[in-house]
Amino acid sequence: MTQVLAISFSLNGKTIAVDVPAHMLLIDLIRDRLDLKGTKRSCDMEVCGACTVLLDGEPISSCTTLAVDVDRLDVTTIEGVTPPDGLSPIQQAFVLHGGLQCGFCTPGFIMAVTALLKTTPHPTDAEIRHYLDGNLCRCTGYTKIFEAVKSLAGRQDAA
Amino acid sequence: MSVTDSMSAVRPDLIEKVTGRAEYVTDLVIPGMLHGFVVRSPATHARISSIDASVARSVPGVVDVLIGADVVSFGCWGVVLKDRPIMAIDRVRYVGEPVAVVIAETIEIAEVAAELVDIAYDELPHATTIREAMMADAPLIHEHHENLEDFYFKGGARPTPSSNIFHTYRNDVGDVDAAEAVAAYVHEDHFTFPAISHFAMEPHAVIADFQGDSLTVWAGAQTPTAVQKVLSRLFGLALAKVRVIVPFVGGGFGGKASVKIEPLVAAASWKVRRPVRVAQSMAESMLTCRRLGADITIRTAVDANGRILAKSARLLLDGGAYSDTGSAVATKSANRIMGPYVVPNMRLEACAVYTNTIPGAAFRSIGGPQAVWAKESHMDNVAAAIGMDPTEFRMLNLASRGERIRPDLRALDMDMSELIGRVTRSFAPDAQPSNRKAHGLALAATDPANTPISNAIVRLKIDGSILVSVSSIEVGQGAHATMAQIAAQTLKQKVSAVTVLRSDTAVAPYDWGTGASRSTVVVGLSVESAALDAADQILDMVAEVWELPRDGLSLVEGGVSTGPDVLTFHQIFHRSLGVDSGEVVGRGAITPRSKKGSLAESPLFWETSAALAEIVVDEETGEIRVPRYASAADVGRVINRVAAEGQDEGAAVMGLGHALHEALEFEDGQPVNATPIDYSIPRITDVPPSFDTILVENGDGPGPGGAKGMGEGAILPVAPAIANALFAAYGIRITDLPMTPEKVWRALQKRN
Numbered sequence: 078m079t080q081v082l083a084i085s086f087s088l089n090g091k092t093i094a095v096d097v098p099a100h101m102l103l104i105d106l107i108r109d110r111l112d113l114k115g116t117k118r119s120c121d122m123e124v125c126g127a128c129t130v131l132l133d134g135e136p137i138s139s140c141t142t143l144a145v146d147v148d149r150l151d152v153t154t155i156e157g158v159t160p161p162d163g164l165s166p167i168q169q170a171f172v173l174h175g176g177l178q179c180g181f182c183t184p185g186f187i188m189a190v191t192a193l194l195k196t197t198p199h200p201t202d203a204e205i206r207h208y209l210d211g212n213l214c215r216c217t218g219y220t221k222i223f224e225a226v227k228s229l230a231g232r233q234d235a236a
Numbered sequence: 237m238s239v240t241d242s243m244s245a246v247r248p249d250l251i252e253k254v255t256g257r258a259e260y261v262t263d264l265v266i267p268g269m270l271h272g273f274v275v276r277s278p279a280t281h282a283r284i285s286s287i288d289a290s291v292a293r294s295v296p297g298v299v300d301v302l303i304g305a306d307v308v309s310f311g312c313w314g315v316v317l318k319d320r321p322i323m324a325i326d327r328v329r330y331v332g333e334p335v336a337v338v339i340a341e342t343i344e345i346a347e348v349a350a351e352l353v354d355i356a357y358d359e360l361p362h363a364t365t366i367r368e369a370m371m372a373d374a375p376l377i378h379e380h381h382e383n384l385e386d387f388y389f390k391g392g393a394r395p396t397p398s399s400n401i402f403h404t405y406r407n408d409v410g411d412v413d414a415a416e417a418v419a420a421y422v423h424e425d426h427f428t429f430p431a432i433s434h435f436a437m438e439p440h441a442v443i444a445d446f447q448g449d450s451l452t453v454w455a456g457a458q459t460p461t462a463v464q465k466v467l468s469r470l471f472g473l474a475l476a477k478v479r480v481i482v483p484f485v486g487g488g489f490g491g492k493a494s495v496k497i498e499p500l501v502a503a504a505s506w507k508v509r510r511p512v513r514v515a516q517s518m519a520e521s522m523l524t525c526r527r528l529g530a531d532i533t534i535r536t537a538v539d540a541n542g543r544i545l546a547k548s549a550r551l552l553l554d555g556g557a558y559s560d561t562g563s564a565v566a567t568k569s570a571n572r573i574m575g576p577y578v579v580p581n582m583r584l585e586a587c588a589v590y591t592n593t594i595p596g597a598a599f600r601s602i603g604g605p606q607a608v609w610a611k612e613s614h615m616d617n618v619a620a621a622i623g624m625d626p627t628e629f630r631m632l633n634l635a636s637r638g639e640r641i642r643p644d645l646r647a648l649d650m651d652m653s654e655l656i657g658r659v660t661r662s663f664a665p666d667a668q669p670s671n672r673k674a675h676g677l678a679l680a681a682t683d684p685a686n687t688p689i690s691n692a693i694v695r696l697k698i699d700g701s702i703l704v705s706v707s708s709i710e711v712g713q714g715a716h717a718t719m720a721q722i723a724a725q726t727l728k729q730k731v732s733a734v735t736v737l738r739s740d741t742a743v744a745p746y747d748w749g750t751g752a753s754r755s756t757v758v759v760g761l762s763v764e765s766a767a768l769d770a771a772d773q774i775l776d777m778v779a780e781v782w783e784l785p786r787d788g789l790s791l792v793e794g795g796v797s798t799g800p801d802v803l804t805f806h807q808i809f810h811r812s813l814g815v816d817s818g819e820v821v822g823r824g825a826i827t828p829r830s831k832k833g834s835l836a837e838s839p840l841f842w843e844t845s846a847a848l849a850e851i852v853v854d855e856e857t858g859e860i861r862v863p864r865y866a867s868a869a870d871v872g873r874v875i876n877r878v879a880a881e882g883q884d885e886g887a888a889v890m891g892l893g894h895a896l897h898e899a900l901e902f903e904d905g906q907p908v909n910a911t912p913i914d915y916s917i918p919r920i921t922d923v924p925p926s927f928d929t930i931l932v933e934n935g936d937g938p939g940p941g942g943a944k945g946m947g948e949g950a951i952l953p954v955a956p957a958i959a960n961a962l963f964a965a966y967g968i969r970i971t972d973l974p975m976t977p978e979k980v981w982r983a984l985q986k987r988n
Contacts, residue, residue, distance in 0.1 A: 113256075114256070114263040115255070115257065117260075117437075117486070118262065119437045119912075121518060121519070121912075122518075122912050125912060154256070159256065168255060172251060172254055174878070175250075178487075178713065178879075178882055179253075179484070179485060179712030180249070180258050180484060180486070180712065181260065181438045183253050183254055183256075202925075206921045209920045212920070213437065215435050216882075216886045217882055217886050218885035218889030219889065219918075219920040220927050221881070221882055221885065223920065
């Protein structure tokens with residue numbers, strides 16, 4: 078018999094109380110049970126970053142995180158960083174610089190950059206590259222992603 | 237408005253994607269949808285001696301299990317050769333081949349029950365490499381070859397009976413033997429190129445819904461009309477009863493072209509008569525298709541002045557267990573190993589060979605990276621052998637604009653020396669290589685198979701809004717935004733007035749598909765023509781109803797100018813139709829006979845690129861770094877600069893992966909590294925910090941505004957440019973990709 082546990086956590090600022098099987102992955106909870114489809118599933122192995130969400134502000138792979146492990150913590154997804162109208166400065170920079178093509182890796186990148194700029198509002202070129210090394214993109218060749226992030230590196234209101 | 241500011245206006249898809257709202261197949265929920273999990277062959281080549289799915293079927297939540305016996309009556313499918321059953325029936329031909337699909341209420345149940353499907357295999361002798369497959373006593377992977385002439389591409393395959401060779405292409409020009417007999421120097425090289433994974437971030441996912449005599453499929457498919465045709469033939473359904481809907485696609489690169497898992501998922505839905513979704517993992521997608529590996533022998537004869545007298549090439553392509561479009565890959569590899577040089581005598585031969593490995597498939601510039609890797613590495617070897625500077629050797633032999641590099645192909649429509657000049661100038665002022673930094677050049681001129689067959693519908697509505705229906709899919713390249721721009725420019729309306737409908741064969745008219753750098757040109761021309769048709773209709777309406785001379789009327793934003801006045805679209809429709817409603821429906825069609833037949837000659841345009849790479853080698857480890865890279869392409873006319881640059885940057889970095897990191901490896905047919913953990917694609921830290929993307933615009937392409945297609949050229953010169961830099965600096969020549977640190981280090985040791 079699968080063990081079911083009651084958890085309560087903050088999702089994009091809203092308290093969520095759910096019963097989840099002990100083996101349930103965070104990505105499945107977010108996408109299938111809570112119907113937030115912005116978080117993308119790609120590698121299933123914590124190597125591509127497409128499923129990145131923030132756990133207490135830190136980027137994690139939701140494809141290899143158990144749902145029970147976010148109990149009493151704070152989870153932020155792409156839906157949580159998207160303003161009700163329009164785009165966040167990070168999202169805007171990605172659009173203006175063409176830092177995305179197919180878009181499948183993009184929510185993960187936006188979350189990673191959100192975390193980066195929160196802790197390091199003025200990252201150096203090397204810091205940007207180092208921080209984003211865990212997010213894979215097969216379309217853009219990264220140049221325009223780098224330019225998008227660099228355009229934010231000097232701004233006060235970026236994150 | 238600056239170039240970048242216009243991005244949000246002209247790429248509405250980017251807004252959807254950056255907010256996570258864009259819908260891909262796995263984001264869709266169809267009412268009553270079941271989930272399929274695919275049981276795959278662990279055997280390289282084996283007879284299936286028994287399948288027992290009874291235990292799996294009895295698991296609560298499992299609805300049914302589809303096995304080969306269920307699909308025998310449907311026969312085989314293919315797009316060039318009809319060689320592929322919907323799933324393995326009595327025999328598996330590669331590790332990863334679908335053998336059963338467990339269909340259940342949830343994916344978890346399906347996955348658990350899949351463990352309980354009991355399958356026994358009797359191993360058969362296998363052939364897992366080109367060499368093994370071509371041996372006289374090699375086991376036949378397919379006993380018979382059934383050609384589907386003109387099914388997907390014009391023409392078909394030329395298989396060799398009772399062999400694993402499923403296609404041979406030959407093209408001879410002049411007399412190579414005679415030319416070699418009088419040559420001052422003849423040089424031959426041998427190169428290999430590995431299988432490579434597409435690694436689109438979105439794995440293959442399909443939902444199929446069989447209802448009575450109709451079938452609806454949601455798929456991340458690059459060629460929806462090919463999927464529709466194959467499903468129609470397989471299941472005996474009218475084309476009009478097969479609907480293929482393509483939401484946003486998370487990367488394709490050819491790996492979602494032609495037809496992939498759609499027949500399998502459709503059969504699962506046919507079995508249970510409910511919608512079924514199969515969402516593959518990335519690892520499963522790596523077992524689904526891959527680029528064809530190659531084994532290439534190339535020989536060039538030159539005269540005493542360094543002029544090329546003859547070239548011969550033999551290319552053997554590893555097509556895997558099912559042919560897919562491997563025959564076309566082979567043919568194109570032969571076409572792509574020639575130019576952009578003047579070669580009076582040529583002997584080209586390319587064969588595609590079945591092996592017991594993952595099926596080969598189209599991949600960004602089919603056959604191109606394989607051919608250009610060999611051709612451009614070889615050029616530097618020949619130059620070195622005759623003591624000539626490699627750039628000078630290329631310039632001496634370059635074909636000029638208007639010259640034909642082979643009599644049966646369109647004359648070159650660009651000036652390669654201009655591209656060489658642009659990349660060379662990009663490296664100035666410190667253009668000189670040093671002890672630490674080496675430079676390498678490589679060129680490519682390829683013939684995209686852009687198939688000039690397309691239709692478009694452009695509807696202009698009473699409120700001035702415009703709907704565009706095309707079959708082109710939006711896979712990140714910006715095709716939908718490009719079509720919107722072309723419609724808006726042709727109708728003189730704001731681009732924000734245009735909506736491009738999601739690709740759906742029930743709505744969009746026939747088009748060949750998205751690939752081969754064709755959409756901007758071929759689909760773009762059909763959209764332009766449909767918009768002109770809509771414009772004609774609205775202008776005719778004004779001329780007739782207002783009784784004005786037609787030639788005094790012109791479209792302006794929001795309506796039609798009569799000279800002194802502007803009539804809004806609203807006024808025009810209201811007065812003409814008597815009611816406050818209406819639209820005109822413009823239709824555009826491109827066929828090989830369009831534009832007085834000028835689109836029929838192959839290729840429609842030449843896709844060209846030149847690249848200069850600067851490398852630094854860590855002699856202790858053999859690691860190659862590329863601090864600087866310049867890539868130039870002649871694109872005719874840029875429609876969206878940011879998107880166009882992004883295409884070439886993405887292609888070049890993909891080429892960097894091919895050059896330095898990527899190879900899908902097999903041991904006796906067992907994939908060694910077909911998982912995202914074991915297989916590495918380039919990361920942001922691998923990208924050259926100095927990266928110059930040069931787009932040459934002469935407005936001389938066949939597309940709207942003089943555009944040519946693009947997006948595939950920049951992948952081609954990367955590996956040979958890096959290899960040539962390595963050769964220039966260290967005198968070592970790597971002949972098999974990727975150029976891993978180990979290979980480079982060993983070559984350095986051997987040299988010392």
